Amino acid sequence: MKRMFLIVAALIIAAPLSAHAQERMSDSRYLAAQRCLAYADLQQFQADSGNFSALRDAADAGGRLGSVRSEARTQARDIRVRASGASIDELRERRDEACASFVQHGLVQLNRANAT
Numbered sequence: 160m161k162r163m164f165l166i167v168a169a170l171i172i173a174a175p176l177s178a179h180a181q182e183r184m185s186d187s188r189y190l191a192a193q194r195c196l197a198y199a200d201l202q203q204f205q206a207d208s209g210n211f212s213a214l215r216d217a218a219d220a221g222g223r224l225g226s227v228r229s230e231a232r233t234q235a236r237d238i239r240v241r242a243s244g245a246s247i248d249e250l251r252e253r254r255d256e257a258c259a260s261f262v263q264h265g266l267v268q269l270n271r272a273n274a275t
């Protein structure tokens with residue numbers, strides 16, 4: 160009986176780990192997620208509430224090549240630079256476009272406190 164309990168416990172623990180490993184994003188999907196997160200992290204959106212934790216967790220699953228991580232950092236830097244000269248409405252539109260597929264899959268919840 161004790162042995163059966165240990166086997167069942169091991170299966171319960173291993174199941175979420177294997178499911179999580181299967182959810183690893185492709186590199187292009189990872190870059191898209193990082194674009195969404197770069198917009199979410201802009202100072203201009205600190206008044207907007209949103210939940211990006213599931214997307215952050217999904218993007219962190221699995222390892223990435225240095226070149227892919229470097230590309231994500233470059234894109235985030237470019238977004239921050241372009242954001243400095245854009246209106247909040249324009250930025251919100253870009254963020255919503257970048258995050259749209261992740262909202263549809265439930266990885267992002269957008270709540271706009273100061274939407275106009």
